Amino acid sequence: MEAIEKHRGLVYPLNRANIDTDQIIPKQFLKRIERTGFGQFLFYHWRFDDDGNKRTDFSMNYPEYQNASILVAGDNFGCGSSREHAPWALLDYGFRVIIAPSFADIFYNNSLKNGIIPIQLDQEQVDQWMERAEKGTLTLDIDLKNQFIVDEADQKVHFDIPEYHKEKLINGWDDIALTLQHQDAISAYEGNLA
Template identity: 80%
Template sequence: MEPIQKHQGLVYPINRANIDTDQIIPKQFLKRIERKGFGQFLFYHWRFDDQGNKKFDFSLNHSIYNNASILLAGENFGCGSSREHAPWALLDYGFRVIIAPSFADIFYNNALKNGIIPIQLKMAQLDQWMDQAERKKLTLTVDLVNQYIIDEDQQKVYFDIPSYHKEKLINGWDEIALTLQHQEKIDAYEKNNV
């Protein structure tokens, strides 16, 4: 997992509540066994018609949002099934940070495990940024170390994140990397119990 201490990125607003994992990555695209290649199918039924042509009435297809890496969303983002493919698709598309008033628990944990920073903020703050991002390009800076977001007006908005997950994200540690930190103890155990 790639370490992330600070991230500055273009914002994409999707002002919808209850976006579920099937809307994020539809089930027909879950045949891959590796984590890469899912980004092209992100929000597929919203982004493409039945023939696979881009729907230009869906804002993510607008060039203003090319290379967006911070997603603003409505309440209960990532509800639905427990598929880990949803954060894989978001990350593969280029999103490193998702800001919403609330997340489905399983999605929230899957995002953290895969190197995405899910941030919960009050809807009033999100409405302000969504409005700005819908009218013009908006860039935010997320400082994970100090746990705040700075907007273009230099306004600081603080957020909470469990310290365990914060440390993993800052250092780029997944569960395997955490286990390997105990390599000496593992080797000693194996040596004594063979």
């Protein structure tokens, strides 16, 4: 997992609530066995028509949002099934941070385990940044270590994140990397079993 302590990025506003994992990555694209390559299918039915052409009426396809790496979305983001492919698709597309009033629990934890920072903020703050990003471009600076976000107006907003997950993200540790930190103890234990 790629370490992340600070991130500066362009915001893409997705002003919809209850976005479920099938909307994030439709089921027909879950046949891949690796974690990469899912970004091209992100929000597929919203981004593309039945012939695979980009829809001109979906804002994610607008030039001003290309290279966005921060997604600001509505309430209950990531609801639905527990598919881990949803954060894989978001990360593969280029999103490192998702800001919403609330997240589905499984999606929230899957995001943390895959290197995405899910930030829960109050509805008023989300609406403010959503509106600014819809009217023009908005860039945010995320400081994970100190747990705050600074916008272009120098407004500083604190956010909460469990210390355990914060440490893993800052160090780029997934669950396997954490286990391997105890390699000597594991080897000694296995040696005693022989």
